[in-house]
Amino acid sequence: MKIGLVRRGYSPTGGAEAYLIRLAKGLAAQGHEPVLITSTDWPEKAWPFGTMHRLDAGTPTAFAQAVSAGNFGCDLTYALDRTPGCDAFRAGDGVHAAWLARRAKFEPPWKSWFRRFNPKHGALCILEREVFRTTKRVIANSRMVADEIVQWHDFPADNISIIPNGIGATLPLIPKSEAREKLDLPDDIFCALFVGTGWERKGLAFAVEAVDQLDGDSLLLVAGRGPAKKFRSPRAKFLGPTRDLSTLFSAADAFILPTIYDPFSNACLEGLAAGLPVITTTANGFSEIITPGVHGSVTAPGDTDGLTAALEYWSENHSEAISAECRTLAQSYSIERNVSATLEVLTSTPTDR
DSSP: OEEEEEEOOOOTTOHHHHHHHHHHHHHHHTTOEEEEEEETTSOGGGOTTSOEEEEOOOSHHHHHHHHHHOOOOOSEEEESSSOTTOSEEEOTTOOHHHHHHHHHTTSOHHHHHHHTTOHHHHHHHHHHHHHHHHOSEEEESSHHHHHHHHHHHOOOGGGEEEOOOOBOSOOOOOOHHHHHHHTTOOTTSEEEEEEOSOTTTTTHHHHHHHHHTOSSSEEEEEESSSOGGGGOOTTEEEEESOSOHHHHHHHOSEEEEOOSOBSSOHHHHHHHHTTOOEEEETTBGGGGGOOBTTTEEEEOTTOHHHHHHHHHHHHHHOOHHHHHHHHHHHHTSBHHHHHHHHHHHHHTOOOOO
8 A cells, every 4th residue: 555644844853753763664664655744844854765746835724725636546544743635644743632621620710711803713723623534543641642632622532542652762771879979969869750741731740739739868860952941840851852762761760750641651651661660640641551550640730749659669669570570561562563553443443435
């Protein structure tokens, strides 16, 4: 089959781009022809699979219109962002309407009211409605997202496949003492690690407050780009954007992501693969794969007391046996498993062509 993979935009370090390349390799290995349908951001040299259609369309709406008007000669099209009219769609970013509703619970009412008139959110909601009206098959990366699709868009549950995210090569770890020396950290302090951008959505404020409430010596390591002054705390160390994640995961005792909304956090999967118990919320699709008390803890979004209790528990109960359980679980969610399951869905999706 000639399968069109639809994705607007490009980042050389983007997770969606890396995933798309892996998926294309899997398609090619099975004898299919992957065709990239993208915007002009995507460099020609960054697509080693032959045919690529680069559309001159900057906004999500303009890109969707260009895809709809195009004739790319594909047997099937698979959208990896909100592009109506494709045969299959991966809801990797979740449901925008559900995210706005969750966000409203953690901000003043006037902000939600003004957001109704933000053209960006309006355009995304319109595209999202059209996607679920026109697509035949949907892949969600968690049960949470699948349920939201049914709730917000009345899409048939039988046409949704749940395929969790997959992890590629695990980070090479170094001895904890060596990692802490590189980061100028004491050996005897409890360290929780937070990694990511979009700090408000990912609940950094809750993580800071929870660590501040802990008894004993503890520290929150924060890696990623964001307004550090807004979240300042004597128990938080802001490291900025960093490529040396291996050192961070090696230095930490636990991974924390108290997110307000995350379809399925790859960062949590990486923390698990590093042998760290993961503390997250029910608003993270990743929480569905872990057993509390074995691989980490799950709290309600915004529950700082619950986060503090979880941090206290793992400061006393983290062991090599727990690390082994975490690594074993992460290994069962490989990128190869994800790609294989996705190919099975794509090659069985009906088309009108």
